[in-house]
């Protein structure tokens with residue numbers, strides 16, 4: 442299947458090293474092996490993962506974002522409701538002034554057409570996701586996304602992008 446990653450040109454910056462990541466599913470999705478697999482991959486790539494698990498209510502995601510102050514939020518869904526649940530979640534999250542610039546990506550089987558999906562990127566990005574990963578190349582593209590970043594100017598960059606023009610920036614791990 443061709444690439445279907447849709448990555449925002451919004452002003453988000455990720456710190457260029459092992460990041461603090463919140464991993465979560467959406468409220469309706471009870472699948473767990475997707476989360477286990479993603480956690481293992483992310484940890485193997487050098488990141489610290491706080492896995493919220495399956496069937497996570499929107500309120501809890503927002504609360505954890507505030508309490509945990511992640512560099513990145515990764516939403517995974519495979520039950521077919523990821524598009525609707527994800528759009529509702531990100532709309533809610535982007536309404537919060539303190540979370541408006543937090544990088545949040547989503548991936549998996551986001552519609553009811555299973556692995557044949559891949560058309561949800563533009564709408565989910567328009568709703569506020571930083572990047573959307575669907576299809577066979579999702580993991581590969583996600584890894585490439587995590588690796589892209591300029592060298593840090595100095596010190597630990599903030600989780601929230603500072604104001605001013607800069608492209609999506611993620612570093613090699």
Ligand code: B12
Pocket residue numbers: 469470471472473474475478479515516517518519520521522546547548549550551552553554555556574579580583
């Ligand atoms: C096991 C399973 C279940 C188990 C889950 C048990 C558990 N504890 O996880 C049970 C029986 C509970 C279940 C229930 C349902 N399931 Co189910 N399930 C599966 C099955 C067979 C395997 C899923 C799995 O574990 N895969 C292994 C993991 C490692 O792979 P993965 O899930 O694909 O995740 C990978 C990628 O998707 C990707 N990815 C996922 N998220 C993200 C995020 C990012 C950022 C990136 C980059 C990549 C990424 O990377 C992951 C790791 O490689 C799949 C079919 C299949 N072969 O995939 C159906 C499947 C996911 N289920 C499906 C459905 C429809 C359901 C039900 C709605 C059925 C029903 N009518 O009740 C319910 C939903 C329940 C709910 N509330 O969510 C459909 C979804 C259809 C769709 N999206 O178009 C599938 C695809 C089956 C099918 N072909 O129809 N299911």
